Amino acid sequence: MAEIKLASLAHSYQTSPSAPEDYAIRQMDHVWEQGGAYALLGPSGCGKSTLLNIISGLLIPSSGHVLFDGKEVNHLSPAERNVAQVFQFPVVYDTMTVYDNLAFPLRNLGKDKATIDKRVREIAAALELDSDLLRKANNLSADDKQKVSMGRGLVRDEVSAILLDEPLTVIDPSLKWKLRRQLKRLHQQFDITMVLVTHDQLEASTFADKIALMYQGQIVQNGTPQELFEQPAHTFVGYFIGSPGMNFIEVSLHDGCACFAGLSVPVEPATYDLAVNLGSSNMKLGIRPEFVRLHEQSQAGALDTLVTNIEDLGSYKIVTVEVAGQPIKARIEEDDWVPTGRVYLSFPLPWLKLYADEYLVKAV
Amino acid sequence: MIVKIKNQKALWLILPVFVLVAFSSLIPLMTIVNYSIQDIFDVNNAYYVGTDWFREVLADPRLRDSLVRQFGFSASVLLIEIPLGIGVALMMPKSGRLASLCLVVLAVPLLIPWNVVGTIWQIYGRADIGLMGSALTSMGFDYNYASDPVDAWLTVLVMDVWHWTSLVALLCFSGLRAIPAAYYQAAQIDRASGWSVFRYIQLPKLKNVLVIAILLRFMDSFMIYAEPFVLTGGGPGNSTTFLSQTLTKMAIGQFDLGPAAAFSLIYFLIILAVSYVFFTTITQMDKER
Amino acid sequence: MGWMAWTQNTAIFFCCIALILVVMTLWELKSPSLERKGFLPMETTRGDRLFIGLLSSAYIHLAFLATTQLSLWIALAISVGWLLALLRWG
């Protein structure tokens, strides 16, 4: 059990990287506290798996430090770090039975028979594998195999952390939720730091207390699912989390307002001042579709727009309107009023975000 | 696995292959059966003898000896080449220029005409002009493959190892390369020892290619002819006279067509039974997958 | 064909084999056989059992020739019995 800390960590697969693009992991600092359930979320190719492999010790980072409980482990092997890792595709030892698979890590540690037996049965029960213990691992279904490979991680009681590298990808959708709940339960039962790598925001937010969102080799935001939704720290977070993603409009700042195409939208004065001080030319206004208000009648400060498209997604609808050539999406619930033709748009001030150079401008 | 469709017309696609192979296989086979029950020198001098040749051949110690020698040789070949081939494959780099180079060097012995293989070792092993022969002699070994039966047998064995281990190694190499990296990573995390990685990850994944390797090596070693023929001519004595050699000597050397044919059939039946067992094993394994 | 040194016996032998193959083919066309598991260690079709039967019959004959002076008709009888048993229960 351990707190995992990354200090000015960076990694490149090239021998002499020069441009930032050469780095799979750009310099970062990060902390995962002991006992937490974390998710590492991001699109494919953002460096999630690389980061995971660095933590587990399968990869040695080009620079920076990996600290477990404050102790540097950079040059310790995965075995010495005492972490468990579960891979995207189930890795089982085909020729062994389920029992032997689960016992394998313990036998390698030289535990005595009774301990092994007790522990294996405990884990098998937790994973609902008890009836399969004597079967050949090769004959199991894909999700049972994945359970076995998770079990091999859990079976060592003193592991520092369990790292899960998209373990649910190959699992049948109908079993996914079951396995995810099992994971969650195991986490509570054994109180181990767990880091789940995934590209599925739903999986991440149902599993984790805190989600670290990665983009282009960097963690752009680390927070609770709610924080990621309500306060996206980076335009990518806004775009990646939520469906559909956040609306972004390129704006310029004048007179306490964000202006685009001759229209102006008032923003919070404190944020405005901060943003102006940054003096960036890349300024964006962002608002989640969930927070966009639609009105039938003209209102003070509301924008006059035309509905271009309505998508019915069952329990809610996505309305696309056009504001001076800019499409903006709004989400309305099932029994809300459905606009057609002309509609008036307003943005509630607390949900209106300003982004300078893609990063959130935030008054503390 | 592809789900196959029932279609009898597919037989037409097989026809050319069938005709070509049947021409060279069925007609000679029938001829041998005909020969085997006659005392025959040429077609006009043939006398029906019934099953006499079979009785004679089955009782002939010469043939029994060469059969025993053959099994001994094939077993030795498998016992040496399979582990050695696996070892070489394990030691090879997995990718890059060096791997390509290894592959090419490994493949070289396989592409040398079999009689030239014999020639190479004939030259290499001679004490007067050969590197290996003279090296062994100067180290104090009394080595002469032309006069000492044990030396001859060992030389043929080493030659076969030299010639064919590459095949096993290349098969295993391709098998090893097909193992996903995650298996090794998982093993590392489970603190598996090097031996455990081999025993529980690599060996199980090599099962399929190993069956092919054993099958090919058994069959080819069972029909070994040209290499010992050039190297030792089957001698000294009969120490390196294997089945094919005995047979060729009988049929062409002594023109004992009848007994040679009977012997061929027995030889063929042995091959047929062994191949069938292997073939069934392979298809059975495919089915399990 | 002359050089093939045909004798009456071998001609009959090959005709029998050919006949068996033709009959089996027709049978197979009329009622295709499914793989099943009998006393043999693996699943077999009718054709597999025929092949195993013929091959083992050859070995039965060889064993007779190698170990006894008895008439081969006995071996033949045993072989036919064995072949039929194999086809039925194998």
Next chain:
Amino acid sequence: MKMKKGYTLGLSLYLVFLLLPVYWLVVMSFKTNEEILGQLTLWPQTFSFDNYVTIFTDPSWYMGYINSMTYVAINVVITLITALPAAYAFSRYNFLGDKHLFFWLLTNKMSPPAIALLPFFQLYSSVGLFDTHIAVALAHCLFSIPLAVWILEGFMSGVPREIDETAYIDGYSFPRFFITIFMPMIRSGIGVTAFFTFMFSWVELLMARTLTSVDAKPIGAIMTRTVGAAGVDWGLLAAAGVLTIIPGCLVVWFVRNHIARGFALGRL
């Protein structure tokens, strides 16, 4: 890292074991017979091309190479043309006796040629093909076709049958689909098959020697000529041997990237 060093050492030792006999053959081919029989030298004292000159100027020598290459080439062509449709049938369809036909084909690869040498000789004599390249090529089909069907079947099974069906729906006829779509998809398999066919035909001697006497005599059989009244002409023998290795080396260099998969017969 210590492990890796052991690996490199072991591998190097094995490669040396592989290459030393070949090295010795090459070195010897550049030596004069006096030097060969005189004393053991690791490197030719006087570098001599005489042995090669003899081979390249004497038609009874170099025709052996031409003969070998001719029948090998014919064999590769025949094998590929017939094995491709057959392998397709085996990989795609179930039909009467498919498994038994496949097994029967394979037994031909496995049965030793020595079994039927004499009937072979008589068969090809009786159809008037004795001592022709085509006879050797046809005889080699006996084992090259089964092998080719086996390898190609493995590669073809890796191509999903949806490809075939899509093509038929798009209105392709079978031959056009096979040549323009299917064959390009398995071209590495075809290359590997050609390589194996070449290899087994090139290295085989027993049948080739039995079926030829003068006009189509392979180099392997001609090499026995070096045994003269004055004993063996070792230098000439070595040079002839070296020349038989070169075509194989050239071919293997071209297919080096496919060797690994090819040796597994497409079955991984």
